[in-house]
Amino acid sequence: MVVAAGVGLGLWAGGDDEGGGAPVGSARRTPAAESGREPAAQPSPTPSPSRSYPLSSAPRTIPAVRAHTPARGPGWRPDDSHRVVVSDADLADEGRLLAGELGLAYGGEKGDVRAGDVRLALNDDEGADPESYTMTVRGGRVTISAPDDAGVFYGTRTLKQSVHGGGTAPEGVVRDEPAKPQRGLMLDIARKHFDAGWIEDRVRELGDLKYNQLGLHFSDDQGFRIASDSHPEIVSEDHLTKEQVRRIVELAESRHITVVPEIDSPGHLGAVIAAHPGLQLRNAQGVAASGAVDISDPQAAEIVDDLLDEYAELFPGTPWHLGGDEYRALTVSDPEASYPQLAAAAREAYGAGGTVADLATGWLNDRAETVRAHRKTPRAWNDGFYEGTSVPADERIQVAYWTGKEIGARQPVEYLSAGREVINYNDEFLYYVLGEPQTFVYPTGQRIYEQWTPRVLRGTEAVPERYDGQILGGSFAVWCDLAGSQTQQQVAAGIRMPLRATVQKLWNPGEPSLSWAEFRTLADRLG
Secondary structure (H helix, E strand, C coil): CEEEEECHHHHHCCCCCCCCCCCCCCCCCCCCCCCCCCCCCCCCCCCCCCCCCCECCCCCCCCCCCEEEEEEEEECEEECCCCHHHHCCCHHHHHHHHHHHHHHHEEEEECCCCCCCCCEEEEECCCCCEEEEEEEEEECCCEEEEEHHHHHHHHHHHHHCCEEEECCCCCCCEEEECCCCCEEEEEEECCCCCHHHHHHHHHHHHCCCCCCEEEEEEEECEECCCCCCCCHHCCCCCCCCCHHHHHHHHHHHHHCEEEEEEECCCCCCCHHHHHHHHEEEEEECCCEEEEEEECHHHHHHHHHHHHHHHHCCCCCCCCEEECCCCCHCCCCHHHHHCCCCHHHHHHHHHHHCCCCCHHHHHHHHHHHHHHCCCCEEEEEEEHCCCCCCCCCCCCCCCEECCCCCCCCCCHHHHHCCCCCCCCEECCCCCCCCCCCCCCCCCCCCHHCCCCCCCCCCCCCCCCCCHHHCCCEEEEEEEEEECCHHCCCCHHHHHHHHHHHHHHHHHHHHCCCCCCHHHHHHHHHHHH
């Protein structure tokens, strides 16, 4: 008998469904016999579950598990006599973390399985989603297996939530995997300085919720918030040191979270312009364009590339956000007339028909090339892609779709039908803008939970299902336009339920099995 919490699952990670079988190895690891290890000890026999137990129910977690096969038995409850053991040394970090969280002993890499053990294992299911996992609770033991460390980690999060507050992990088998490979929170730490400790707390929260990305927008008009060796003159007084960033990145990696940096350009560079005023864009009348650099000046590109090169080592993950949005020269009715120096540079670079939009697209492509030299995958805001240009935006730049309010706004389907990969930042649901300026209101978890899915990229309408595979995931975003409107603690409290609702829909975009009231009650119980 199978109770499923979702449909449309892909290939599952294979698991030790019998709980207590021989350790599951990975095809990428050397078998014990070939590596000289001692052969695995055979586990002691375990009693068969009694039919006096009721059939189990799926564990209550956020996000909800995708499928659970129920069974009759007592389940598993942590006890200080129990151990966490691993099948592979690569899982030591996951094992130690879980043991510390549940008050268990960490037994290390063991072949034997004892009563009460939690066993973490890598399996050889190479075709499975690396973030998928199987959790088997049977015979007084727990086995979590997956094709990759990340999947094992997510299985430990399910176990941690299952037994939260003295509860019991239910008997049976959980098979789980995310619907979307990118699940993120973006923090605007440029307009508002956030303490390193506060950011680390968010990393721990994100890890327990099975998020896998943390975006840091650390450069804008109001501040530049990470120490720089190449251009220390642009760094704000309140900033993160590189050592603080390294600790954040290290903590994030231990939770299988990638930190995604963003140096937005060619707009939103006010902090750079404050130290280099000669780079500021000015129109034909000499009026300065707020936050925008003059992209016809080669020195502007040199400084931005210096910064991109410098921070490539600090952020070892693959994704890199280039920004590209709200360039002032392209928010006027006639860019060529308003900014003749840009028009002249465009004609020089691209011929007589070259436009300011062509020049801006060339800028974006050049910055993408800079980060790709460091083996990064670039993304940019959707309003940094312009319609009708003779210079196409590099097709490998992913689209971070946030709005449809800009001049010449393009529907999400235009990007999708062109074959582009898209990440959902829909400002109608996923934008938490401090002070609620313009038309923004603080998003609620309930509205996300009941109305949003990853296919709702703009406004409230979903794009056709055939594009679902090109939507890589989504990101909840905290923007600090009116930075003093909330304290750090108020921000953490305000985004708490929206974060939980967002990851529920990224893990499983189908109709949730719990009502909003039930979901909120569960969130309160889990903490």
